[in-house]
Amino acid sequence: MSLVFKALADPTRRRVLQLLQSGPMSAGELSKHFDVSKPTMSAHFAVLKDADLVHAEKAGKSIIYHLKLSVLEEALLGFAHSFGIGAEATPTKLETVR
Amino acid sequence: MSLVFKALADPTRRRVLQLLQSGPMSAGELSKHFDVSKPTMSAHFAVLKDADLVHAEKAGKSIIYHLKLSVLEEALLGFAHSFGIGAEATPTKLETVR
DNA sequence: ACTTCAATTCGATGATTAGCTAATGATCGA
DNA sequence: TCGATCATTAGCTAATCATCGAATTGAAGT
Numbered sequence: 065m066s067l068v069f070k071a072l073a074d075p076t077r078r079r080v081l082q083l084l085q086s087g088p089m090s091a092g093e094l095s096k097h098f099d100v101s102k103p104t105m106s107a108h109f110a111v112l113k114d115a116d117l118v119h120a121e122k123a124g125k126s127i128i129y130h131l132k133l134s135v136l137e138e139a140l141l142g143f144a145h146s147f148g149i150g151a152e153a154t155p156t157k158l159e160t161v162r
Numbered sequence: 163m164s165l166v167f168k169a170l171a172d173p174t175r176r177r178v179l180q181l182l183q184s185g186p187m188s189a190g191e192l193s194k195h196f197d198v199s200k201p202t203m204s205a206h207f208a209v210l211k212d213a214d215l216v217h218a219e220k221a222g223k224s225i226i227y228h229l230k231l232s233v234l235e236e237a238l239l240g241f242a243h244s245f246g247i248g249a250e251a252t253p254t255k256l257e258t259v260r
Numbered sequence: 261a262c263t264t265c266a267a268t269t270c271g272a273t274g275a276t277t278a279g280c281t282a283a284t285g286a287t288c289g290a
Numbered sequence: 291t292c293g294a295t296c297a298t299t300a301g302c303t304a305a306t307c308a309t310c311g312a313a314t315t316g317a318a319g320t
Contacts, residue, residue, distance in 0.1 A: 066173050069167070069170050069171050069176070070171050072167050072170070072171070072241075073167050073168050073170070073171035075164050078167070078241075081245075082244065082245075085244075085245055085246075133245065133247065136242075136245060136247070137242070137245075137247040137248075140238055140241065140242045140247065140248065141242060141247065141248055143170075143176075143238065144234075144235070144238045144239060144242070144248075146180065147179075147180075147183055147231065147234060147235075148183075149231065149234070149235040149238065149239065150235075150238065150239055150242070150248055
């Protein structure tokens with residue numbers, strides 16, 4: 065859980081998650097959206113993977129990253145809930161968005 | 163907003179917020195709950211204040227910290243909402259929690 | 261004014277982090 | 291197998307961060 069918040073502390077990583085929200089994307093595609101080197105992006109991906117916020121799937125030469133929305137949801141709402149905010153029932157198993 | 167997530171990245175600071183949830187507390191009282199020096203705690207308080215997650219009120223020799231629940235709520239739910247999670251209506255002005 | 265107490269600021273240190281270039285691994289098409 | 295492509299690992303620097311002890315500020319109380 066601490067890993068999730070650590071991962072969310074960086075704006076680049078938060079934006080990666082947002083990009084992944086509209087569907088899986090390769091490391092290269094993701095990198096195009098940022099003005100940093102590929103290795104730097106790779107490091108960000110590793111942090112996100114370590115926090116279990118994304119899942120990496122090999123697809124030929126590429127590696128496709130998938131957002132693990134349920135993990136993000138559990139961390140965010142779980143924490144919020146411990147403050148009485150965010151209120152009720154988490155739908156919980158909503159791996160696919162929209 | 164980035165400041166909020168930065169602030170939340172540290173476990174000590176998250177626990178400070180949790181302690182503050184049950185009511186305002188002085189810097190000294192808060193510090194008793196942790197195994198680090200006062201200057202270190204002071205630095206953590208500064209980060210939380212910088213992120214606008216707490217409000218500091220002078221009271222004689224002491225300084226009383228108050229949780230700014232609405233700020234935490236807005237950051238957490240606002241971000242969650244951008245992912246479609248956390249769903250509907252924020253009660254918004256709920257400064258006092260149960 | 262002096263002492264005490266609460267908290268912060270100052271200055272230093274060790275650890276972690278984001279960033280880079282260069283090199284390596286892995287996969288594919290010719 | 292060769293060359294090209296995608297991504298990571300390796301090795302480094304610079305910056306940020308958590309932490310400490312010591313010094314400082316500020317408010318009471320004597």
